Amino acid sequence: MTKMIPPQSVGVVAPQRAEFTEPLALRSGGTLDNYQLVYETYGTLNAERNNAVLVCHALSGSHHVAGTYADAPHNVGWWDNLIGPGKPLDTRKFFVIGVNNLGGCYGSSGPNQINPATGKLWGADFPFVTVEDWVESQARLADRLGIQRFAAVVGGSLGGMQALSWALQFPERVGHVAVIAAAPKLTAQNIAFNEVARQAILTDPEFHGGHYYAHGVVPARGLKLARMVGHITYLSDDSMAEKFGRSLRHGRNTYSYDVEFEIESYLRYQGDKFAGYFDANTYLLTTKALDYFDPAFEYGGNLPAALARSSADFLVVSFTTDWRFSPERSREIVYALLHNKRNVTYAEIDCPAGHDSFLLDETRYHKLLSAWFDRIEV
């Protein structure tokens, strides 16, 4: 059976792999002597090599940003609604790259991959990685692909933090930066949510100090709980009320701990699904990377001073109902850029879907992105 590829899709794609043997010094003090990055590309790098756009992924994302796989036609990239011919990030104009971050669980070097030094799975021994480490590794991938300067680096949530970090670590290598539904650092409340998620995993009896692979088990209960907590924070109160309200599965109270309210069913389903494919060690590492991100820290908390290094043109976008990465946090970035007289556009999109809004093809949001990408000359 042939699967119909919808119009404006990049179509069937295939991941690629790049091996790196130059050691990567990590912020945590550790070193990765050699590592691999799995990535995908869409569109064509032009002769001037100035039309490349890097898309950075968030907590549970991957290098599979757009298109489908020949052997898995239903596995559509996580930002497919944004990327393709005729879409806001138009692959007829841009050469788009998605990369699975170090510590990820989709093929790049990470806990569920072999540690070359031991021949065994890394597990909990995989070093802590930060947003800055990811950006460093992404720059090396750019070197490998012959890209000296990105037309744009784009990301939502944790991906937006990477985009922001690109502007600070490699100001001469990025022309435009889109920071969407992100923040210049996490709040205590935000770190608290991550800590609950981590404790759920760390206290799962099947976690085995992170070496659960060797025991032939996975800490599925912990990972499920972590995802359930996360999911609550990605939605807005209103969208949850709209979607589930107090709907009862059996139409009445059954006085049990089985699923009664539909929201319980939804969260359990999402948690189970996630625990079935995501890696718990990657979840731990990635939430820590989120917590650590704070480019203003070495400037005594002075974000304008931290952003002085940037030279890119910025787009900052937030969503009115996003309380995990609220508009106030995006505005901090905008004010800091203004202070430095950087070109910046800021939009607050009225969308009911909470933090997850950045993944939706909300009309105003996508029109804005289209207009902004259209401005980029390649």
Added chain:
Amino acid sequence: MTAYRYDYDVITQWIEPGEKVLDLGCGDGDLLKHLMAVRQVQGYGVENDPDKLLASVKNGVNVIQMDLEKGLIGLEDGFFDHVIMSLSLQAMHNTQGILHEMLRVGREAVVSFPNFGYWRHRQSILNGRMPVSESLPHQWFNTPNVRFFTIADFDALCEMNGIAVRERLAFDEGKLMLDEPNFLASVAVYRLGRNG
């Protein structure tokens, strides 16, 4: 193509090359684009209407989404050389608040507004109907304007709030009116500063 706005020429004259400029209620960004082209300003627009914001992005100017009724929270004192509000003051509720904010974040403020004391407007009222004109193009039932004031009213407000009127030009449909502006001019453009 948007209608030619003759207050733009006056505003442009008051802007020095290379200034930092904030344009409140920037609409489709035409004024900023003009100031970027002829005065090489580092310009930012402020707009809260999503459609106008999008138009500004398409126009290639910096635009920040913000609700002006809440002031200019987050913007630094004295950061801008000029803060402009072109034909929008009459559509804001918090008149005194925004004037204060403009002169907080800007060295000078530039404000233009339709003069409700214009003789044609007075004539219309005398004839029993609310004025509709080039400078007041809406009907009473669909106007975005919420404050109705004259040049004399605005002068009094500035005096009351310790705002220095450094320059004022008044126009009748594009023609400079030196005498009796509160009677003969349909639009006024002010350059404002802080007293002292």
